Each structure stands twice: as C-alpha cells, then as structure tokens.
Amino acid sequence: MRLLADRVGHRYGTTEVLRDIGIAIGGGEIVCIVGPSGCGKSTLLRMLGGLEQASEGRVLLEGEPPAGSLNPITYIFQDFALLPWRTVEGNIRLVLEDHKLGATAMRAIVDDVLERTRLKDFRAALPRQLSGGMKQRVAIARALAVRPAVMLMDEPLSALDAQTRELLMDDLVELWTRERFSACYVTHNLAEAVRLGHRVHVLSRRPGRIRETVEIDMPLAERAERAAELEAMQRHIWLVMREEARAADRELADAG
Amino acid sequence: MPDEASGPAPARAVAVREVPFRGGGFRPRTNSYVSWAVFAGLILLWEAGSRLGLISPIALPAPSQVLGALVDLARTGMLWKNLSVSLMRLGTGWVLGSILGIAVGLAIGLFTIARAALMQLTSALFAVPKIALLPLFIVWFGIGESSKIATILFGTFFPAVIATYSGVDNVDRNLIRMGQSFGLSWGSIVRKIILPGALPAILSGLRISSAIAIVLLVAAEMIGAQYGIGAYILQAGSLFAIDQLIAGVTILAVLGLLISWVIARAERRFLDWRS
Numbered sequence: 001m002r003l004l005a006d007r008v009g010h011r012y013g014t015t016e017v018l019r020d021i022g023i024a025i026g027g028g029e030i031v032c033i034v035g036p037s038g039c040g041k042s043t044l045l046r047m048l049g050g051l052e053q054a055s056e057g058r059v060l061l062e063g064e065p066p067a068g069s070l071n072p073i074t075y076i077f078q079d080f081a082l083l084p085w086r087t088v089e090g091n092i093r094l095v096l097e098d099h100k101l102g103a104t105a106m107r108a109i110v111d112d113v114l115e116r117t118r119l120k121d122f123r124a125a126l127p128r129q130l131s132g133g134m135k136q137r138v139a140i141a142r143a144l145a146v147r148p149a150v151m152l153m154d155e156p157l158s159a160l161d162a163q164t165r166e167l168l169m170d171d172l173v174e175l176w177t178r179e180r181f182s183a184c185y186v187t188h189n190l191a192e193a194v195r196l197g198h199r200v201h202v203l204s205r206r207p208g209r210i211r212e213t214v215e216i217d218m219p220l221a222e223r224a225e226r227a228a229e230l231e232a233m234q235r236h237i238w239l240v241m242r243e244e245a246r247a248a249d250r251e252l253a254d255a256g
Numbered sequence: 257m258p259d260e261a262s263g264p265a266p267a268r269a270v271a272v273r274e275v276p277f278r279g280g281g282f283r284p285r286t287n288s289y290v291s292w293a294v295f296a297g298l299i300l301l302w303e304a305g306s307r308l309g310l311i312s313p314i315a316l317p318a319p320s321q322v323l324g325a326l327v328d329l330a331r332t333g334m335l336w337k338n339l340s341v342s343l344m345r346l347g348t349g350w351v352l353g354s355i356l357g358i359a360v361g362l363a364i365g366l367f368t369i370a371r372a373a374l375m376q377l378t379s380a381l382f383a384v385p386k387i388a389l390l391p392l393f394i395v396w397f398g399i400g401e402s403s404k405i406a407t408i409l410f411g412t413f414f415p416a417v418i419a420t421y422s423g424v425d426n427v428d429r430n431l432i433r434m435g436q437s438f439g440l441s442w443g444s445i446v447r448k449i450i451l452p453g454a455l456p457a458i459l460s461g462l463r464i465s466s467a468i469a470i471v472l473l474v475a476a477e478m479i480g481a482q483y484g485i486g487a488y489i490l491q492a493g494s495l496f497a498i499d500q501l502i503a504g505v506t507i508l509a510v511l512g513l514l515i516s517w518v519i520a521r522a523e524r525r526f527l528d529w530r531s
Binding site: 049051070071073074075077079081083084085086094095097098126127128142146 | 428430431433434435436437438439440441444448449452527529530531
C-alpha cells in the first residue's frame with residue numbers, strides 16, 4: 001500500500017500554508033520532510049492521516065492495506081499523546097479494544113509489542129512515572145500494536161533531550177531494520193532526517209513547497225558509522241534551507 | 257597549588273563567607289495532628305471559658321452542654337428522625353442534580369446544538385439564588401418533600417453542568433486527535449478519553465455543589481418543614497435553646513466534613529494517575 005499526496009495545497013483563511021505538494025510514502029521506506037518552522041509540515045502530516053482536510057489536491061491510498069492491519073495509517077506524536085490515567089499496557093489496549101479481538105489475541109499483541117520495544121518491565125507503570133524517552137517508546141509500541149502500513153511521525157524526538165534522542169534514533173533504526181515499515185517522518189532536525197530518511201524532502205518557507213528532494217542510498221544500519229558522509233549531506237540540506245529558515249524566522253516575528 | 261581532587265580552596269588573604277540560603281518557604285504542608293490539636297484546643301479553651309464564667313451560658317453554652325443536648329437528641333430518637341429526613345432530601349436532591357448536571361454538561365461539551373442552546377441559559381440561571389425559587393416550587397409541588405428536593409436538585413444542577421462542560425473543554429485536544437487517528441469509535445473517545453479527562457473538574461464541581469446542597473437543605477427546612485436538621489435549629493432558636501442550636505450546627509459541620517471526606521476518597525481512588 002502506498003500513501004500519496006497529489007498536488008496538495010492548503011490555506012488557513014487568507015494565509016496559504018502549503019502549495020502543490022506531491023509525495024509518495026510506501027515500499028518500506030522512510031520519507032523525511034524537513035523545513036523551517038511554520039512551513040506547514042505538520043499540517044501536511046495531519047492531511048496525510050486524514051486528521052485535516054486539504055483545501056486543494058487530494059490525499060490518496062494506492063492498493064489495499066496488508067491483511068491484519070488494524071489501522072493502516074498510524075501516528076506517532078511529538079507529545080506522545082498517552083492517556084495519563086492508563087498504564088503502559090492500558091494505553092496499548094486502548095487502541096485494540098474497539099477491534100473485538102478477544103482476550104487471548106489482545107494479550108498476545110500486547111505481549112508482542114512490549115517485547116519488541118523492550119518495555120516488558122514497565123507494563124504496569126503510569127505515564128507520569130516514565131521518562132520522555134520511555135513515553136515515546138510506549139507510543140511506538142502502541143503504534144506497532146495496530147500493525148500499520150504507514151507510520152506518520154510528527155517530530156517524534158523533538159520533545160526529548162539530545163542523549164535520549166540518540167538512543168531512540170538507534171532504536172528506530174533497529175526497529176526499521178527488523179520490520180521495514182514505511183513512514184513519513186516530519187522533523188526540523190536535519191541530523192535526524194539524514195540518519196533515518198531514505199528520501200528527504202526539503203520544504204520552503206510558507207507557503208511550503210518542495211524545494212528539493214535528496215535521496216540517501218546509504219543503508220540505515222551503516223549510518224551511525226559513516227557520520228562524515230552524512231555530515232556532508234546534512235550540510236547540503238542546510239545550505240538549501242538556510243535562506244528559507246532565515247526568511248521564515250523574520251516572517252514569524254513580523255506576524256507576531 | 258591545591259591538588260585537583262580537593263577542588264578550589266578559598267584564598268587565604270580574602271574574607272570568606274558562606275552564600276546565605278534564601279530558597280526557603282512558600283511550601284505550606286498539611287499536618288493532621290496539628291489540625292486535630294487546634295480543633296481540640298479550641299474546644300478546651302471554650303469549655304474552660306464557660307466554666308470560669310468568662311463566656312455567658314446564655315450567649316454560648318459550654319461544649320459539654322452541647323454534647324448533652326446531642327445525647328438527649330440521640331436518646332429520644334429525634335436525632336435519627338431529623339437526620340434521616342435531612343439525609344434523604346440532601347441525597348436525593350444532590351445525586352439527581354449532579355447526574356442531570358453531568359449529563360447536560362457533557363452535552364454542552366460535545367454538541368454544538370446543546371452548547372448554542374444551553375450555555376447562556378445556564379450562566380443566567382446559575383446566578384439566581386435557588387432558595388428564591390422555593391416558594392415557586394412550593395406552589396408547583398406542594399409543601400411536602402418534592403419542593404425541598406427540587407430546590408436542592410436545582411441548586412446542585414448548575415455547578416455540575418458548568419464544571420462538566422469546562423472539564424470537557426479542557427481535555428487535551430491532542431488526546432482526542434490521537435483517539436481519532438487510531439480509529440476509535442465516537443463512544444470510545446467519549447468514554448475512555450473525554451470522561452476520564454474531565455473527571456478532575458467534575459469532582460471539584462461536586463465538592464462545590466455539596467456545600468451548596470447543605471446550605472439549600474437548611475434554608476429549605478427552615479422555610480417549611482416539621483423535621484430535619486434545619487427545622488430543628490430553627491425551633492431551638494425560637495425557644496432560646498442555644499445548646500440545641502449549637503448541637504444542630506455541629507451535626508451540619510460533621511455532615512459537611514463527611515461529604516468532603518467521601519469526595520477526597522473518590523479523588524484518591526479515581527485520580528491517582530495525577531502526580
């Protein structure tokens with residue numbers, strides 16, 4: 001199954017935030033979207049998942065979701081979006097309860113995703129007892145539980161400190177190496193984009209358009225070791241983005 | 257040169273003093289021993305004042321006399337008779353008012369139509385002192401129990417409505433969006449995300465409405481009732497039986513404490529997920 005944005009544009013009132021975006025997500029690849037703040041990248045992600053309606057263009061699903069996928073398009077949020085009154089296990093169960101799976105099947109899925117995200121010991125913990133990194137791991141476990149065909153990740157590491165971010169990036173690479181999931185990964189952090197992305201779309205400032213698309217052929221698992229090459233790529237993306245970011249910075253300050 | 261491990265030593269020739277600590281205070285804590293001690297101390301002081309003749313028994317009888325009145329009340333069976341009718345009125349009015357209020361508040365929090373139709377109306381009626389409506393309720397429902405229950409119901413309904421819809425309004429929108437993004441049904445989102453998220457506000461609304469309920473109970477019983485704590489207090493007052501009057505007030509205070517304790521228990525039980 002592929003998820004396609006076909007000439008998507010959007011405006012809030014008179015402000016045009018996105019223009020003529022065409023992207024395709026699928027085939028077990030991670031597509032990163034980077035851009036200056038306010039360029040509409042999170043809006044784009046909400047449209048891809050059907051949480052917001054595009055004012056122009058269409059978001060399309062190509063092909064059928066794989067059998068057994070409970071929620072083909074699944075989000076991972078920046079603020080984790082865990083229910084504070086439910087335990088780790090309860091938060092995972094939340095997204096399964098509507099599917100009438102039966103107690104054994106549900107239990108099996110919960111056990112499986114807790115195992116895959118190494119959260120077994122935290123099954124009964126409440127979100128407030130967990131660090132930011134652990135909370136995001138719970139959110140990843142929850143997303144895996146519904147067997148998504150495409151994961152939409154909205155700045156998933158931006159609320160975390162730099163060290164936790166490194167750890168979780170390693171986790172994501174490991175997870176991808178095992179599961180080969182498809183994802184659209186929105187971030188303002190270029191280091192994350194070149195570490196995780198098979199393709200990086202650089203958006204311009206508002207209205208956001210695709211300024212450039214950078215393909216990164218290097219296997220994800222090798223990227224931690226080949227930092228110098230990534231550094232060059234990151235530098236290139238930054239050069240493309242720098243003017244846009246500077247202009248966007250001034251624009252936002254003007255708009256107040 | 258001082259060695260590395262011991263860190264920088266203060267220079268010898270310069271005057272050295274410690275940085276004064278200025279981060280203290282502004283963190284009041286509770287201590288149940290102190291609360292009880294203050295309580296007991298006041299009563300002892302009062303008793304002593306009465307015994308020493310500093311407090312006139314006509315103005316304020318001693319705690320021991322009040323206790324005597326309470327014991328009398330219990331022995332004659334009047335305590336239970338007055339308390340049971342009061343509790344029945346309070347319980348029925350408060351429970352019904354709260355249930356209806358939570359239901360309407362939820363509707364205002366969830367549906368545009370209900371919000372447009374009822375929000376302003378609620379704000380307007382919330383400000384009306386409900387005891388002013390008792391005569392109207394007496395005309396409508398008669399002098400019996402219904403008019404008193406209706407007053408309490410009406411008085412507790414509005415705080416529950418307002419607490420509920422503001423609680424629903426304050427539920428984290430991201431959590432609702434998360435529920436939608438996982439394809440949760442409407443009912444699941446309401447039951448598993450919105451209601452638990454609004455529960456802290458609903459419980460604090462119930463705390464407020466319980467106090468309102470006691471005020472209205474006493475007022476309603478003073479206006480037209482044969483039995484009930486309010487009627488008992490009014491009767492004691494008109495007979496200048498100050499000890500009985502204080503006994504009645506004591507019963508109300510205990511009732512208030514009891515309700516507050518029950519709500520605190522409920523908060524601990526249902527809101528233990530908050531830090």
